[in-house]
Amino acid sequence: MFKKLIHTDNSKTTIIIRLIVGVVFLSEGIQKFLFPALRGAGRFEKIGLPSPEFLGSFVGLLEIFCGILIILGLLTRLASIPFIIIMIVAFAATKSEVYLEKGFWEMMHGSRTDWAMLLGSVFLLIKGGGFWSVDKTLFKNRA
Numbered sequence: 001m002f003k004k005l006i007h008t009d010n011s012k013t014t015i016i017i018r019l020i021v022g023v024v025f026l027s028e029g030i031q032k033f034l035f036p037a038l039r040g041a042g043r044f045e046k047i048g049l050p051s052p053e054f055l056g057s058f059v060g061l062l063e064i065f066c067g068i069l070i071i072l073g074l075l076t077r078l079a080s081i082p083f084i085i086i087m088i089v090a091f092a093a094t095k096s097e098v099y100l101e102k103g104f105w106e107m108m109h110g111s112r113t114d115w116a117m118l119l120g121s122v123f124l125l126i127k128g129g130g131f132w133s134v135d136k137t138l139f140k141n142r143a
Helices: 002-006 014-034 041-046 052-072 076-102 104-110 112-127 134-142
Strands: none
Touching: 002 076, 002 134, 014 052, 014 076, 014 112, 041 052, 052 076, 076 104, 076 112, 104 112
């Protein structure tokens, strides 16, 4: 089971997607603690999510921890799953209102980063960490 979880291919370009996804989520997680009223609990309360204090901290920690894992390429597939869930919730909680108020194109414009993070996370779930990853190193040593 662990072998399947960390198995990855020899792609040397996967690191680009790992860095994009990992750095963005790591940064967003840190900002949830630096600017809680704007990016953390305050934002979660504004969009109507339950338990905004808990959820803001929980999501922030998850983004920091999984962002670091993705950057390192450690348990890449597993670490991408919370990001997929976070992005689906973000779409549902924030973009549906934009769509209803301002229309399809405004929603698409406002969600370009969300799409990039969602699809980058799905890519990492499918492909794994790539050649330059801790996953690849672990797989070589266990093979």
